[in-house]
Amino acid sequence: MKTKKQKVVLAITIIATLLVLAIGLFFIFRNSLLQKAITKVSAKMETEYDSKFSIKSASFEGFSGIALENILIVPKNADTLLKVQSVKTNVSFWKLLTGDVQLGTLYVKNGFVQLVKNEKGRNFDAFLKKDTLQDTTNVDVNYAQKAYRMLNQALNLVPTDMDLENVSLKMDDMGRKVKLDLKKLRLVDKELETSIGVTADNFKQTWKIKGFADPRNKKTDLRFFNADTGKIQIPYIDERYNLKAGFDSIRLNIKNIEMDGNELHIDGTSSLANFTVNHPKISTKDVVIKKANFDYNFVFGEDFIAIDSSSTVTLNKMKFSPYVFYQKTKEDKNQIYALKVKIPKMKAQDFIVSLPEGLFTNFEGMEAEGNFSYNLEFLYNKNKPRELVFDSNFKKENLKIIKYGEANLNKLNSSFTYRAIINGIRQRAVEVSPSNSNFTPLGEISPYLRKAVLTSEDPSFFSHRGFINEAFKQSIIKNIKTKRFSRGASTISMQLIKNVFLTREKTLSRKLEEILLVYILENNRISSKERMLEVYFNIIEWGPNVYGIGEASLFYFGKHPSHLTLNESLFLASIVPRPRSFAWQFDGQARLKDTYIKRNHYIADLMLRRGLLEAQDTLQKQFPVEIIGPARSFIKLQPLDSLVLDKIEIDEEFDF
Incomplete structure (x- = not known):
């Protein structure tokens, strides 16, 4: 009679033996399995996406490495969507066993993604999710779980070591063309650096991205700036929407992504230097924000999305705390929108000089004394629209205008x-x-x-x-x-x-x-x-x-x-x-x-x-x-009609 301890040891031994056997069989037949997987993907591309998908050669290298050569995706009767000469990647085997795909390394050489819209249509239409047009009003969505799952999937696809060489993104929207060329992008020891050559119809620039990226610990600190002189210009939107925009640099820092109970918290900071925008609906002049900083705390709950009031926005010398809230309740399918803005006591002159240039031209040159504080509260319940809350509270302290601007x-x-x-x-x-x-x-x-x-x-x-x-x-x-x-x-x-x-x-x-x-x-x-x-x-x-x-x-x-x-x-x-x-x-x-x-x-x-x-x-x-x-x-006067004229004649004849 075997003891309980012996039974446990036996069970562990059997499981380990089966696992080793499964791994052994996988390694024996893995190249065959890989080919079957490619054939399956190719058939799915043909039937569901009406596109041709092909890989000239595919094989495993080492314990968990995969090498692919000449990858091609061509939608039917449309321009090539993707073409890559060589891809080598390393996949976490243990993550793969749990159903997750997590890239360890990624090397891509000579390839492009091409998005084209012309008189025939768009070459990427078949790959857009078909359910995006469906009504999801009555579908329960757990925002925290969905956002966390999407973030994990995206971050798992970011390798810990990456080397992209001669890779480009091409866009052609009815003749409006933009090309982004990555001559070299490297992510080594959590340090990322790349140069991007940008070619549009009306300008050419070289952008730089440099900083820290740690996808496994969900942290990053990247700076985006222009390697050439002048501002970074944002391509395409100027021709497409008559919106001109540019900036000196952008910094994106993610400090924490954490699931706490049923809530997802994303904390970090972002900053913008010398942002310029010009559009006829915004202003007749360039609008310039010299310095802006956003210390954010995004919160995703089971049925709500919010920017927490602990977040702060700094605009030049002005600092305020925003609170933005959206909730979609499951019980009555109601939607609730809330907004709060709190500007603590500040100098009136600091507020005036912090206003974006070009947006308040009549205030340029204005001078003021004293202080003020401001609170705004907005609440809208879709099921109870007449109970809308709109409260604006301005408190001043010895506030006085001592010099006016243009107005x-x-x-x-x-x-x-x-x-x-x-x-x-x-x-x-x-x-x-x-x-x-x-x-x-x-x-x-x-x-x-x-x-x-x-x-x-x-x-x-x-x-x-x-x-x-x-x-x-x-x-x-x-x-x-x-x-x-x-x-x-x-x-x-x-x-x-x-x-x-x-x-x-x-x-x-x-x-x-x-x-x-x-x-x-x-x-x-x-x-x-x-x-x-x-x-x-x-x-x-x-x-x-x-x-x-x-x-x-x-x-x-x-x-x-x-x-x-x-x-x-x-x-x-x-x-x-x-x-x-x-x-x-x-x-x-x-x-x-x-x-x-x-x-x-x-x-x-x-x-x-x-x-x-x-x-x-x-x-x-x-x-x-x-x-x-x-x-x-x-006034467009009309002549009297014949009936009125007849009546006048009768009246005159009988002298009523």
């Missing part, structure tokens, strides 16, 4: 010359001063018009500080639902800043400047609300080449603004958003169309409910809007 906000308090800019062209000069006979002080503008414009454009103008949080919330909700910027939240303060100090260009730069200038104007009490409204009425466009309410009142009704009736005021208020399209509101007999009459009645009733009108004022709603000024010539 001198004090200009609003004195006489100045205004020139509208339309399609980049400056319009005629309009004097905002008593020397202009059409200039109308606020007190001489009909109360009906003042109240009608405020009701339709900005009801809380006299109580808010430039922005209306609730309007922003509704704008965000609308834009998220439509998946585009279909609604704004512009106040009279914002319109005033845009008209007086900025252009009408639709760029990110102009919008950001508008927001900051409005905040400075409103929260430093640079100009009174009454003066702001007075300037607004005297500069905005009211029709084709019609600026200011003095000109508008004469243009439409041949009278002074103080004599405008309720209906006339309601009409003028209605054309503020689109003043050049006023003629569409009238029919062929110069009568206001029913749709616009109803709209004006609605505004009048709203003014009545808010106590801005008396009951007797609304009796004026029955009177028609009669255009008697030069504006009448812009």
